[in-house]
Amino acid sequence: MFKILRKTFETGIVTRSYPERPAQVCTNFRGRPEFDLGQWSDSRPAAEVCPTGAIRVQDTGLARQVTIDYGRCVFCGLCAEVSGGAVTVTREFELAVQQRGDLVFSAEYALNQDGTNQSLVRITQPAGGQNDPGRNLRRTVHSVLGRSLAIREVDAGSCNGCELEIVALNNPVYDMERLGIHFVASPRHADMLLVTGVVTRNMEQALLKTYRATPEPKVVVAVGACGVSGGIFGVNYATVGGVDRVVPVDVYIPGCPPRPEALIHGILVAVGRLAQKLEGRPGR
């Protein structure tokens, strides 16, 4: 007993105070890739190497549409390696959004004969953001769930990477209970479903039943590239795609997996305690 206490005192407090203080993110961390669209001379190499199709190029004659989807991104940084400085990897990780469209934007280019980008014609911002129909609802959710939130985690087909980071929320470094947030064993005790993974055909029914078993008002958060968009698995004979193909989703948290602070950010956005940071911003 004394040994246990001595060790505890020796260790001291290791808990970090995110979100009151900014997260300690090491310099090598790969967060949101930023696109300098005006300086991007060729979008094809990035689309070619992107493992999940987060960067897509569609050419029609001498016009090109490049679609970038942070919801598919696994933050590998390959696009930055092949884009000659037009794409840079930032350390931003607070990418949770309330509408799927806020993770997507498109750039239209006029092309040179050799297929390189000649000039940027326009950037299409996603719908949503300013005119957000969910704002009032979130105010209600905040007043009901904001200070004490019970979460049921559902793995609907994940690789287990997201679960590792969700488990880390309970460790003494992130200690989510300090924010009044805790995990519960049954959906019947939950206010929020935190759902990971591309939804598999074999988990589709289980996810629906879990959703129905959760009392109103309830919030659903889709976690990770797979939960947001289907990720590298996408839609195939064994999968349905992202979580919103099966149940309505209130907040999307990109990442592969999202780091613990990104999860905290997204969960607090879902109950209206933090503001969404990403507004379909393409870059510089």
Add this chain to the structure above:
Amino acid sequence: MNSFFQELRGRFGGLIRSFHSDQAGAISILLSGSDVRPIAGFLRAEYGARLVTVFAEDRVEPEGLFYNYYVFEQRPNPQFLILQVPIPADDRRFPSLAEDLPNVNWQEREIQDWFGLEAAGHPNPRRVALHDNWPDVHPLCKDFPIDQVLPPFEGEQHVYRPTLGEGVFQIPVGPVHAGIIEPGHFNFALAGEPILYLQLRMFYTHKGTEKLFERLPIRRAVFLAESISGDSSFSHAVAFCQAIEGAAGIEIPARAAVMRTVMLELERIYNHTADIGAIATDVGFVVANMHAARLREMIVALNEELTGNRLLRGMASVGGVRRDWDSAQIRAIRRALEIFEKEFRDLIALIASSDSTRDRLERTGILSVEKARALGVVGVAGRASGVDLDVRRDHPYAAYRGVELRVPVYDAGDVWHRMQVRSDEVHESVRIVGAALDTLPSGPWCAPPQPIPGGRCAMSAVEGWRGEIIHWVRTGPGESLERCKIKDPSLNNWPALVEAVEGNIIADFPVINKSFNLSYSGTDR
């Protein structure tokens, strides 16, 4: 080795069509008939060979047949022996080995489900990989398109065997569990508190991974390999890259080999540490878990400093690794591990000094040596039950050839010893990382890009932190894959969990399960 082949030819001359060695580390024998039983029996009886894995491949279009591959290992011979067995497309049957070799029970049934081949004489030929409510499809056949949308499923996912008797009752658990873990269904039959019989239903997270490999270009497929099992991202990615390197004849630079070794050991350290904590928590010693979780956090933070990702993702690459380390990063490894090891000793001492914890862990969830051998249990669970296997020592890869490795093996087979194996291995890993860094050569960290030819086959094995990971590939035209077989150690070990819980009280199930800590996603793919 030569005398071995002469003997094989002498005994089975008619059955053996050819020998070939596509890659270092494996020799293939092409058989002329589909009956592998005599030669498999001989290899096991005369040479003490172990059947590592069985898998199939659809070659109907080019060759008019399927192949089954039986991978054998015969220690201390570092080469794997692969029997390639043709199965004609017009007679899709092969003789089952599962009666004698329970470790291929699930694997043969997978072949039935994926390819529509029949394992003739299988003691339990029910579906294992596809749930009962799936239509009659065989997704890994080449004529099955990956995007095929199957009709809505109806009916039960699995029909469990009834357990009857006075006072016997069943507890169904899952697929959505109470903790933050992966989905699967456990059906317990109990009489009072002790567990009489456990039935498992896995493959809830089946996401078409092996089929998906056949569609992705190889360099993108590395990222799919990272998503086979999240906690083994780097091990699976290295296993995949090694298979491709074997197929293409790519030599990785010495610096890359050492860097891979360091990261493979870091993956082992962070998972073992988390597991030790989780075992403690499952018997109520939460303080120990908090220390363990804190130590795990130290290592995943180090991972991020070294690779940009806490789970070591985006670092493995065909030909080596994607980024080099500077001297500050190497100093960071040494510094972190020095602090870590001291704290880890404190953690283990804390757990060992708690009599109530020991009492709950010792003689709990015993997997006997005999059962572990029969079921082909590998990795941590195997070594705690007398199965002395470690790919790092038996089939060295990366920089393990130059490392003297102490492999902890115990016979007790209980939860305590599964924890003990982990604890021993963490110290060993710290030592390996230190020794590897001492020898870290300068130079390139990735081989120059070179084309990956089609039509090559190669196998690779990696000792992930759970155990033996096997990848086997056949490359296709234009840097694609025609087949990628993945065997996670969990696939071998799940049936052993059923044996280990028998007779234990239901309240000990969580800790027994945690002491195995098997991957659902790695099993289900």
